[in-house]
Amino acid sequence: MEHRRLIACHECDLLMRKPADVGARVASCTRCAAKLGALAGVGASLDRICAVTLAALITFCIAQAFPVIELNANGMTSEATLVGAVRSLWTSDMRSVAAMVFCSSILFPLIELIAFLYLLVPLRIGKVPPRFNRVLRVVQLVRPWCMVEVFMLGVLVTIVKMVSIADVIAGPGLFALAGLTVMLAVVASFDPGRLWAVHERLTSARKTDIHWKRVAGRRERFLGAQRTREQARSSAMTAQRAGLVGCHACGLVQAHAAGRTHQRCSRCGHPLHQRRADSLTRTASLLLAAVFAYLPANLLPIMHASSLGRAEDDTILGGVAYFWTSGDWPLAVVVFVASVLVPMLKLAVLTLLTLTARRGSAWRPRECTALYRLVERIGRWSMLDVFVVALTVTLVHFGSFAVITAGPAALAFAAVVILTMLASHQFDPRLIWDDVDADKHCARTDRRSVH
């Protein structure tokens, strides 16, 4: 059974009544302050987002076709395109890193833009495109892995790095890439879950109205009865306690089928979980793997440079120290924060959250959720050094004069970024709130039934 008048917060599971009309504004959860983006109406923003997505797709093609940076050193010229950077890594036996750079800077942004346009254009003219569900899921799946803005920062860092050794010329691709970064930021600000509102309006507006009223009537009676029992031990009604579950892909709240292991959303077909199964075990395993990769990432060389018979190895910290001593301290700070501090912060915060959730602690849940949100947002920026390596390897390729190749730390570093991003995706923030307001015994029984 669906409860279309209710919303379950995706971060703390609080059950709320949907306001009549929020317009294009984004509502936030009253308990954990999470943005409930999918709740906002689409309104006139559908036109705007449609135009920006189309413009971004055209700019994407321009950014691919032209060189991003050109380098002149001792009469020799080399240039780097996005595809060229991937090809250089592939030919220098860094195939996994090449695949990561290709997916995060070329393939996934392209899939996101094409899939988004496939949904937006028909909805704009009042039609629901075939396979709406699946294409929307594709957009939601690839979005966290699109890192064009991080690649753009990587280009800027590479330019500053190269200026001291050669003449650097910004290619037409760089301007296209800058434009694309801004446009993709606008596209990313639009939660694709909001398209469900348009989908429902177009498909079964009348039928849905009747269904809403009927369900809402039942829901109110059900909630009223539950509240009196629950209020003795809790001030917050969560979807789990009400026997409901909110879909993470489309936001629809529906009855939880107890005993069924693989329940799927009645609207979009996405698997439903009251709490993500084995969330803490999976997060802990991924974190442990990330810690093992973090050490070689910082200790081994990330780049080998050979120039006129001399060979030199460069580690991440060595690169930071070089920028600092040569006076480029803003760049040293950027690289240090993105490559050393952010992965360390992610590991520390996720370990803290996993431990507090495992112990059933109700310690500062609002702050813990805010920390989780922060690591989710900043995690992607650690890819900066991988992109810098990819671009440097492509640019510095002057035969016996100077050649730079990627070192083993590039692979270890890329593994840290992927593993920590997967760990934060596996962590279920609703576990932070399970022990808040409820008595310990009740919460422990709940957790045992989850794992």
Ligand SMILES: [Zn+2]
């Ligand atoms: Zn919340």
Ligand SMILES: [Zn+2]
């Ligand atoms: Zn759904």
